[in-house]
Amino acid sequence: MRKLAVLILFSLVCQARPLLAQDAASLQFTVAAPDPVMAGEEVTLQTLAVNSGASVWERGSYYWIGEVYAIEGEGRRFLTQTASVSPAEDVAPGAAQGVQLLFRVPDNLAGRRLLYRVFLIKDGRRILETDFKGFQVIEKELRYTIPEDFKIGGDVSFTYKNNSRDGWDHHQGITSANLVGKIRQSSFLFNTYVVHTYHRPITPTIVLLNYYAPWGTLSIGDISPTLTPLSMDGQGMRGVSFERARGRYSLLALVGRIVAPEEPGPNSGGRFARYTSGLKAGWQFRPNLKVSVDAVMSRDDMHSINITTAALTIKPQQTVVYGLNAEWKFLKAFSLNSDYQMSAYKADMEASGAAVGGSAWKQELKYRADLFTARGALSRIDPKFYSFGSPSVIPDRQVVDAELGLFPADWTTFTVAYNAYTDNLDADPAKTTTDQAQTTLGNMLRILGKTVVNTSIMTNTAKAQTEGVQDNQTTTLNLSVTQPLGRHTLSAGLQQSSFKDNLGLSHDLDSSLLSLNGSFKINRRLSLSTGLVSSATKDKVDSSTGKNNSLTGSLSYAIPRRGMAVQCWATLASAENDSPLSPSDNSSVTLNVETVWLKSQNSRFTFGVGGVSRTDNLNPAADETVLNVMTRYNYSF
Template sequence: MKMLRNSSIILLVFVVCVKHLFAAPSGNIQLLLAAPDPATAGDKILFQIIALNTGAEIWKNSQYFFEVEIYDANKNYIIKTDKITGKSDIVSSETTLIYIPFNIPTSFDGDYFYKASITVNNQKVFLSEFQNFTVVPLSKATIISKPSKVSLGGNTILSYKQSIKTYEIYESSQDYTGSFNINLVGKTYDAPVSLNLYALYNKEDNFDLDNFLFNFYGKTAQIAFGDIQPSYNSLVLYGAGVRGLNISAIKERFGASVVGAESSKKVEGTETINGTFERYLYGGEIKQGLDILNAYFAVTYIQSIDDKGSINVKGPSLLPIKNNVIGGTGYFELTDYVGIKGEYAQSDYWEDISSGSVKDNGLKATLSLTNISNTSFIGSYSRIEPDFRSLGAPSSTNDKEMYEVSTSYSIPDWVGISAYYNISHDNLVEDSNKTTTNQNLISSSLSIQRPTIPMLTFGYSINSAIGDPDTSLNNQTVTPSASISQSIGQTTLSISYQNSKFTDKTKISEDLKTDSGNLNISTRLGKNISISAGSTLSKVYNLISSTVTNSNSYSMNVNFANIIENKLSSAIWGSYTKSHDYPLQSTDNENITGTAEISYNIKDNLSATIGFTHTEYINDMNATDTYKDESGNIRLSMSF
């Protein structure tokens, strides 16, 4: 036991004190914004991403994509957007601008978080930190749930929208969208259960079960069915949103869990673009706890395999792949305040199911502080070998050695401070034909919150990527930020600002400076009128070509409750977005959307809504994209 404690102390000193390390993801996100913010449930929000290739390899056309994961206010995963595939090659130190649209489910209400990721050659190379946006609920009359004898309650929304789109050049077109949303919570046999389901029906997709999740929380067993995100060994299955079934059972200190899911939807290819096979994931984990040191050991196994018969047109070079990963996890608490976790995994990867596999391994050691109020510390070391592949753990980037430290401290109702340090490098076998990429990321934040003064938040980060040799890669991004929020009576005002400056010392890519800001205000006029408004402004300066790209978005929402007491309510909201660069080169467009709705409370638990939306998109660079869209919708909302 004494030797174990001494070894753990050595690991702690090693993780925290090491200073000269190497780092290198091959991609980074310079700017990430959601607009409009606040957005309205049932409407569309647009995620704007400026991504930078920080590695030495080219991102090939159609071989990389972006997507955004959506989380609730407690940072529980809910859903993710469609993948947006890159349409052009991105060389080292070059940036690309991506817009990802997302249709907000009609049940959304309040604060949400999101993360954006970059995936290159089926490997997730970057995942952003959490950012937040706000959703204003759809207008509806006050609904009072009636007491029920069964331990089940919730709400359901059924909606239909008919639209006509008129292009400036082409003929007009008609479309329709139906949606069904249900949210249930309750108990069965004294066990909590929940169900969330959102389905769409339209011309293009017919029926699309966009998102659903059923949870059963028994005393010894838990069941999750639908859009799940199981968490096992972080090198084997972690952070992958999949659709399927996860069953876990616990008996005293022994636990077992199995999972079977679809991890990738099929996409038909073309003669020039690869499609995507339907991919399935199977496996499980067995865990045994010990009576000493709050310790446990676990063994995990996951297989991912493509269904090569799932699509008719594969594309020019698509091959079905297979991936087996087995791993082990050990955890113990050195003292009441220090926990240590070790993870190891070995993978078999078939680039083509009919060919041979390559084997490799990865490991990760994590030290954390536990049971200390208002304080957190996590330090980790990981080394993922070049041929290691784990499709169930997209954040376990292969050919990478990394040290990471994250810590925070807070004094309740006064101040909070946090810091993050990440340094890593690739090319672990020191291949002279490759450029070794070293990356160093340091970030910190300070938050001041007192009941009598505005809440202030300050942030600062430095992200550098240096190649070996540095003539091929040498850039740095510096990003300071600040925000202030204050509530006075029924009015809340928040303002945030971020500046990001990218400098490429090799001059391969042009230097950029990005300014972005956000203003939000919400208030009430009397008991029955609530107003919220926001603006998101961003400006990207190309310091070499002197080109400036602006993207500005404004939104407003006004709700009128109790026009007729407990019967009639109404809402009006709209947004305006303008994007352009000057001297005029490639971008000049604007989007205007306005909606008005009236809701009538038929019964205490049933309301009906009718509405009209006008959208106008103007592209002065390409008139073929210019259109007007007018739509009418009807919606039934019921609680029970």
């Protein structure tokens, strides 16, 4: 198992508590490194969070996973999920937990900016969800410009890779394609990135087919559909969806897998594959009023993993969610969304007995004007309501959510956001009632039409109503600056986070994050880019510190007359931690060189060599140097 770049900095002895509280996590930082990253290379999504609840995260009961999105216009398109990571440690209340999620950027996403977000799943519930963060993907190949008015065409590439580990026995093939086309009155868009190895001949990392026809829109592959906020929202999956709107009628149907299976292991209790299916039918009663009914069923596949011991406690679960949703627009600038859902939940599909019923509702009011926008929402989630299709909907919570955006001038904006919840709605004496609130203030300032400065401050407080059980606060400050300089661009970001336990039950924690990057177009042949990501975390009680640094640089030189280009990029990374529980001191150096030959306007060849050297100062036996080779053929039509 790969070592985490951000390690646990401190841990406390678990103390017995007479009352139970819901799990909670407080984000300290999340960052992608290296940034920028070369297309075809791995980017690390580093995240650090504190257990701000009052119960231990036991090993095997929680895991991390990320989602990656592409920017399309003003929206986001779901690409794929990362592989999940199940850490090998218990995390006591107040302790920090770091994770490193790896994502290999497909070659066909070169030159784009991607977004990601990271989730922490505990006992099947999403207890932490980061905001969308971005990283830049560097173009790896010299390309001819494809005319914008083409109707049918695409780009297909075939890649072969190998490295020196285990005697050059790591053969890997990659097939990627971006295709667009038109069939009579219909059009389609197809993207895929498939990895081929000896043991797994076909592993589709990314696959998506969108078919737009007069009779509806069909999507196959990696999708993230939305039915209603409470029944299905924000859940990536691999499946099929069909959407149709005709006159006053609208229909959305879907089926897919939302959780991949994982066999039980030393650090994981295992996970069943989880599948979901949903249906939403709507009717436009008036131009400003639409009412819809929906139903979603999610269930585990109990045969998707092998259970060889009775010691494992996971059980196959099932939930059915169904209800009504209404969207009403009034007074031109106002809109009201009302969502009411009911659920039937079975904690063990093999057990006898009826499903447990629950309900939830959400009212959301929006206002949009030229100078400001506002949104307010109130929701109540019954303790017995379960919706696997909306992992952010956590049972036993009443939530208040509000946002305000002010636009006094085109060179500045102000944002205010507030989110708060109270749990233990049934006043169960065996549980601790917790109040948690998050407040965010932000400002965007554009100076002289070019320099963009973003600042924000966020506070997150969690306090138990029972005296002496839980009372902590996290404060985060952000500052970022982007400065265009002709054909060049410079940007810098700084973040400071502080976790404080007002009861002294946990160690206080300070963390900082610095990011610098720049892209430079020296002339029409030569371009450069560089990036630095540095994070540090300090335990204010035992003075232990953890540091992570990543420095990347790239150079591209084109020889247009010969249809050639040479590219070189390197990354230096290091991680140090003097924690008495989990010390670490390791570093790595990566260097790659590629040559691109444009055989014609439609085809090109790429040849590359490189290597990575890893050093572990605390465990020299883990030192290694790996060489790699790569060749790729690409055809555009």
